[in-house]
Amino acid sequence: MLLRVVIKRLLAMIPLLLVIATLTFMVIRVVPGGPFDQERNLPPQILANLNAKYHLDKPVLEQYFLYLGRLCHADLGVSYKYVDRTVVDIIKDAFPVSIQLGGAGLLIAVLIGVPLGTIAALRRGTHIDHLAMFVSTMGLSLPLFVVGALLILVFAIWGKALPAALWESPLHAILPALTIAFKPMAYIARLTRASVLEILQKDWVRIARSKGLSESATIIKHVLRNALIPVVTLLGPVSAVMIAGSFVVEIIYAIPGMGRFFVTAVMNRDYDLIMGITLIFSVVLVITNTIVDVLYMILDPRISYE
Amino acid sequence: MKEPQKRFLKQFSRMPMACGSLVFILIISVIAILNSLGINLSPYSFDQTSSDILQSPTFAHPMGTDELGRDLLSRVFFGSQLSIGIGIFTAVMSFLIGTVYGAIAGYCRGKVDAILMRIVDVAYALPDLLVMILIGVMIGRGTLGILLALGLVSWRGTARLVRAQFLQLHQEEFIEAARALGQNHLDIICKHMLPNSLGPVIVAVTFTVPMAILSESTLSFIGLGLSPPACSWGTLASDGWRSLRTTPHLIFFPGIFIFMSVLSFNFLGDGLRDALDPRTKASSKQFF
Numbered sequence: 324m325l326l327r328v329v330i331k332r333l334l335a336m337i338p339l340l341l342v343i344a345t346l347t348f349m350v351i352r353v354v355p356g357g358p359f360d361q362e363r364n365l366p367p368q369i370l371a372n373l374n375a376k377y378h379l380d381k382p383v384l385e386q387y388f389l390y391l392g393r394l395c396h397a398d399l400g401v402s403y404k405y406v407d408r409t410v411v412d413i414i415k416d417a418f419p420v421s422i423q424l425g426g427a428g429l430l431i432a433v434l435i436g437v438p439l440g441t442i443a444a445l446r447r448g449t450h451i452d453h454l455a456m457f458v459s460t461m462g463l464s465l466p467l468f469v470v471g472a473l474l475i476l477v478f479a480i481w482g483k484a485l486p487a488a489l490w491e492s493p494l495h496a497i498l499p500a501l502t503i504a505f506k507p508m509a510y511i512a513r514l515t516r517a518s519v520l521e522i523l524q525k526d527w528v529r530i531a532r533s534k535g536l537s538e539s540a541t542i543i544k545h546v547l548r549n550a551l552i553p554v555v556t557l558l559g560p561v562s563a564v565m566i567a568g569s570f571v572v573e574i575i576y577a578i579p580g581m582g583r584f585f586v587t588a589v590m591n592r593d594y595d596l597i598m599g600i601t602l603i604f605s606v607v608l609v610i611t612n613t614i615v616d617v618l619y620m621i622l623d624p625r626i627s628y629e
Numbered sequence: 630m631k632e633p634q635k636r637f638l639k640q641f642s643r644m645p646m647a648c649g650s651l652v653f654i655l656i657i658s659v660i661a662i663l664n665s666l667g668i669n670l671s672p673y674s675f676d677q678t679s680s681d682i683l684q685s686p687t688f689a690h691p692m693g694t695d696e697l698g699r700d701l702l703s704r705v706f707f708g709s710q711l712s713i714g715i716g717i718f719t720a721v722m723s724f725l726i727g728t729v730y731g732a733i734a735g736y737c738r739g740k741v742d743a744i745l746m747r748i749v750d751v752a753y754a755l756p757d758l759l760v761m762i763l764i765g766v767m768i769g770r771g772t773l774g775i776l777l778a779l780g781l782v783s784w785r786g787t788a789r790l791v792r793a794q795f796l797q798l799h800q801e802e803f804i805e806a807a808r809a810l811g812q813n814h815l816d817i818i819c820k821h822m823l824p825n826s827l828g829p830v831i832v833a834v835t836f837t838v839p840m841a842i843l844s845e846s847t848l849s850f851i852g853l854g855l856s857p858p859a860c861s862w863g864t865l866a867s868d869g870w871r872s873l874r875t876t877p878h879l880i881f882f883p884g885i886f887i888f889m890s891v892l893s894f895n896f897l898g899d900g901l902r903d904a905l906d907p908r909t910k911a912s913s914k915q916f917f
Contacts (some may be wrong), residue, residue: 350766353767354767460895463895465888465891466866469880469884472873476873480874563756567756567757567847570759570847571850586762586852586853589763597763601759604756608754
């Protein structure tokens with residue numbers, strides 16, 4: 324049954340990707356200006372040759388079908404700005420960087436968010452609870468670049484403990500990962516708190532306590548195991564938040580990841596690169612959502628997707 | 630005053646955070662409106678030859694000055710016009726588009742509903758910020774482009790909510806009665822269904838304002854949003870980013886204003902929800 328759900332989801336991805344590809348294609352072709360606008364003093368003949376080379380002189384509809392044809396061969400086209408590099412080349416370089424950044428961020432978000440939310444729920448109404456909720460509210464109310472600026476200021480400029488930019492060693496990953504983790508951490512802490520509070524009311528928790536089980540065993544075996552099921556579903560929205568975060572974080576820390584390439588590609592009207600990265604992001608989101616559903620089914624046998 | 634309104638006010642006034650937030654929002658809004666009328670509460674003379682550039686906070690300049698010697702407090706007050714304006718405009722657009730769209734889907738049901746909601750699902754498949762960037766670039770990077778990009782992205786949640794409310798209302802007896810009495814569709818929608826689904830929608834729209842303020846500042850920061858001479862808290866903070874090393878207060882103060890107003894709108898939304906619907910206790914689901 325699990326396999327069927329997975330296959331169904333992955334098959335449903337194909338029409339979704341087609342729609343996203345179509346919409347993105349149309350949106351970026353409506354934009355005034357083309358990829359070769361910024362180069363000064365291009366003689367008209369050269370400009371015409373360039374446009375002809377990349378089929379940019381053809382009608383939009385014809386370009387669209389040409390693109391779809393290439394897409395079927397896993398050919399995402401070439402970048403107009405990064406000379407001699409295909410979109411696939413760029414993504415091959417940038418994708419692992421973004422995955423590392425996102426993975427580290429997710430790890431931090433879970434490792435801080437879950438305990439924070441649990442403690443806040445167990446100590447409900449105390450200063451610890453208020454502090455935890457204040458921190459998580461900050462995560463949701465501060466723009467990401469201000470969070471990044473504060474972290475750089477404290478740890479790199481004043482503390483001189485960590486590097487403030489580039490992507491070279493694990494040490495370089497600490498500040499970016501903390502920055503990108505801030506918002507998901509806040510989501511996770513809030514949901515964990517709400518969920519633990521709800522489970523604490525359940526009869527089985529009272530039974531576990533009344534039969535003399537130690538408090539820590541009750542919390543870990545009976546409360547957390549059940550309370551974390553809804554938290555798993557956050558993985559879907561969280562990965563979307565991470566992608567949006569990568570635009571900002573990769574620019575702040577000068578990290579050569581997908582987010583930064585996307586932003587520069589949009590500025591440069593680098594059509595194929597915009598398309599390629601958008602499609603990869605969509606694939607990542609569909610896959611994480613499928614993983615979430617499968618995990619949810621494994622964790623909670625009451626759920627079925629048939 | 631009618632009984633429900635009285636109860637609402639009583640409930641609302643019991644929440645110190647929500648009331649404080651409302652006061653803060655009103656103050657900022659008054660500053661923004663006064664500014665747009667040409668009355669600056671903290672006037673400054675812009676003098677290119679002034680040597681007061683990049684000053685730290687002093688009594689003369691409570692928030693310091695920027696790289697052209699402009700007083701940051703005045704700039705922040707001036708920027709409140711665009712920041713708050715964008716927030717409110719986005720909320721209004723999200724309300725209008727979302728309500729109409731959701732009402733059509735929820736009232737027609739069946740095939741129309743299925744098609745309309747699939748479209749919303751596709752729009753939900755990508756992160757908001759990515760869609761905003763694409764739409765913003767398509768329309769153009771002026772103030773209008775950003776406004777429309779935020780507005781065109783933010784209505785999806787409202788549409789879903791209105792649709793869900795409508796589907797629920799279909800089951801109610803008074804709707805059936807209205808239909809049995811032969812009221813036309815428009816009357817049923819406007820007189821019976823919309824007023825009864827407005828509460829949660831208003832709450833959701835309140836949460837759109839902080840979302841828009843944050844998105845605008847983020848877009849401006851990555852260079853795909855507003856750009857000078859437009860001045861919002863987002864552009865001020867991203868200007869401040871460039872001189873983080875030497876004058877951190879330039880990013881700090883606009884950041885504080887973004888933080889405070891986002892927080893205020895969130896608390897306000899929380900308060901409205903709790904006051905409108907006494908059944909829901911203050912939960913921590915405010916940001917979902």
